[in-house]
Amino acid sequence: MSYFRAENLSLHFGGLKAVDAVSFAVERGEILSIIGPNGAGKSSIFNLISRIYRPTSGRIFFEDQDITEQPPYDIARLGIARTFQNIELFENATVLSNLLVGRHRHSTTQLWQELLFLPSVRAGEKLHRRRVEQVIEFLDLEPYRDKLISGLPYGVRKVIELARALCSEPKLILLDEPSSGLNVEETDGMSFWIRDLKNDLGVTVLMVEHDMSLVNRVSDRVIALNYGRVLATGSPAEVQQHPDVVAAYLGA
């Protein structure tokens, strides 16, 4: 059984088939990239997995559990974290409190305990803080700890989104265009981090990406989509030479 799999996943908006009977599987510890032209349904698949959209049909399984009907907040609790294409950080909060929200799924304290800030809450906060510090160190975010998000440049925000997802200690991480808006140097950094995610932290990565050089460098396998359907699956080189993929990108 695969670690994560989608079976016949479909999302229809009226007559528009954004995602049409897509099936794929992710093995534990691999980096799988989804590529495809604009409007191919890549981000829609992410939004289906994180339950922002409800699938028209099809099922999603994670660790042999059917998560198709789980409420959105439970997806994170199961160990699936994500980043967003257009950055969804908490703008008026500091980097530190953004990252601490990433720890939310690990918080165990009750409201009344928090109102009194009992020792259990204090201990929990210190633990969260230590874990967050490990992520800060991992992604070199030390200079930004106490800065407000609204004053930070785009490239840094992108890394903070990744950091926030990592703070939840995910088993599977969904990266929605991690390199969009980044310059060549920042993209390089991102590719090292994505490989470190897999090698050092043992996180399984499912990624949507347009930058083929990044895809080639980090992916174990690639899925190509067009018009909501799977065109090809395989190693990065195989997929890029597949005639249907070439036709989709360059025109037949």
Add this chain to the structure above:
Amino acid sequence: MRFLFKTDYEDDIKLFPHSGYFVSYGLLLAVLLIAPYVLSSYLMSQLVFVCIYATVGVALLILTGFTGQASLGHAAFLAIGAYTAAYLQKYGVPFPVYFLAAGLLTGLIGALVGFPALRLQGIYLVIATISFAFIVEEILARWESVTNGNEGMRIKAVALFGVTVSRDSPTFYFLCLALLVLTIVGTLNLLRSPTGRAFVAIRDSETAARSMGVNVALYKVKSFAISAAITGFAGVLFAHKLSFISPEMFTLQLSIEFIIVILIGGTFSLHGAVLGAIFIVMIDPFLTYLKDDMPGIIAGIAAMFGAGTQGAANIQSKVAAFASLNGLKGAIYGIIIVLFVLFEPLGLYGRWLKIKLFFQLFPLYKRATFKRQKIYVKSERNR
């Protein structure tokens, strides 16, 4: 300038980041504790209202400032707290019990209001909370067997462990101050715990909060419940201070006053709620002073510029008529809100921060430091 060196994770959690805070807050507390033995009874009475308004301000701040859910219904929560106290007192329930009961009942009703609010956002939520306030006002006026209708209810002085605490006594002031301080400390504790961070997360991006595992619906209801409960507690003291309550005291105007408290104080800071409360409590006597004295002063000026006795008297009566127009107070409140939103969106507390920074950096302060800049397009929201 002071540079903080953090050597422990505890440093990020502490309520007072450095020793200077102990000095300044210690001094403030000392002043507040000796105030009843120094200030006139009129000022003491105003100070009690500042405490009550600030408590409601903090409650509203939790809901509006930190969770991002606007409410124009807090006068109704205050009313529920006040009436619960008055009703239970009638049946001989002791103060500590009906104080707690009023807070819990208001919290429960707040949670119930929170449920329909889950589907509403922004202006629609404001309309829903206004409707809730009107419903409560109507119920208070019509449910005569319990609320005594428009005739209102009397509420006797607080009886605390057999001692009667008059509403003008220092003890009553200390009660109000204690409620305010406890509310502020509780809120600060909340803000440095997972729940407070979840509130702020919901305010800034519901989608991201959800994907981080925050149960948005549950936390919105929690925020409503906490905010309402605190307002209910404040309502009990409000009722005792006034010693008489009737439905027309808890109108939309009062809800708007609470909004002014947090808007003028500064929407994101607890300091702001207190500053805003001072502002709103002191503006009323100030306006009364203007209303009483302005016509005479203007007439005097007119006479000085040779308007003649008849002309001056004429002007005086006209100004006096204008000053006692219905709704003038509402218009002045409206203008104040508009001016603050336009020119000082960070409120009085923001202004204080700027002044403080000016002296810390003197002579290097740059006006552009607080200029709001928007560098990147705000990301689209899945709403």
